[in-house]
Amino acid sequence: xxxxxxxxxxxxxxxxxxxxxxxxxxxxxxxxxxxxxxxxxxxxxxxxxxxxxxxxxxxxxxxxxxxxxxxxxxxxxxxxxxxxxxxxxxxxxxxxxxxxxxxxxxxxxxxxxxxxxxxxxxxxxxxxxxxxxxxxxxxxxxxxxxxxxxxxx
Ligand SMILES: [Cu+2]
Numbered sequence: 616x617x618x619x620x621x622x623x624x625x626x627x628x629x630x631x632x633x634x635x636x637x638x639x640x641x642x643x644x645x646x647x648x649x650x651x652x653x654x655x656x657x658x659x660x661x662x663x664x665x666x667x668x669x670x671x672x673x674x675x676x677x678x679x680x681x682x683x684x685x686x687x688x689x690x691x692x693x694x695x696x697x698x699x700x701x702x703x704x705x706x707x708x709x710x711x712x713x714x715x716x717x718x719x720x721x722x723x724x725x726x727x728x729x730x731x732x733x734x735x736x737x738x739x740x741x742x743x744x745x746x747x748x749x750x751x752x753x754x755x756x757x758x759x760x761x762x763x764x765x766x767x768x
Contacts, residue, residue, distance in 0.1 A: 651676050651731075654743065656686040656724065659759040661743050667766040674733040675743075681726035686745045686756065690718040690734060690765075697742040697762040706755030707748040715742075741765040 651674040655662040658681065677688045691708075693700065693715040701712030710717050718741070719734045745761035748754070 655680055659761050661761050661763045670738045670767050673736050676731050678729040679724040679726050685723050687722050689720040689744050689746050691742045692716045692718055694740050697764045705748045706758035708746050708757050736767045738767050
């Protein structure tokens with residue numbers, strides 16, 4: 616029994632210390648920490664599943680389900696709450712504003728389409744949002760509710 620216990624400890628250690636980007640997850644393995652994050656963009660929400668990820672390379676699989684508007688996907692590193700970001704006159708987030716740092720983004724995802732974005736994230740607090748402003752409709756998608764907090768552990 617004792618030997619078995621030791622063995623499992625060794626196996627766990629080997630798994631957690633392994634890898635980096637060069638080792639793809641084995642096919643058929645259950646999604647775990649480090650798996651992709653599915654994100655739905657819609658009027659008016661940003662819905663990540665799960666709402667957190669392990670530090671390292673994180674892949675967001677982003678789908679715009681509309682039903683009508685083009686959306687974008689922005690990853691911000693910030694300690695601010697998702698609903699309290701600095702905004703400009705239109706109500707869109709000021710991406711050069713204090714306390715936020717743009718990590719990366721996917722611009723203009725048409726309704727019904729999906730795109731992936733892989734970014735290297737350290738542990739901390741993040742915000743995922745759509746920062747489109749439609750002059751025609753005078754709608755800042757951020758103001759309409761397209762934001763959410765996201766945690767990297
Ligand atoms: Cu949007």
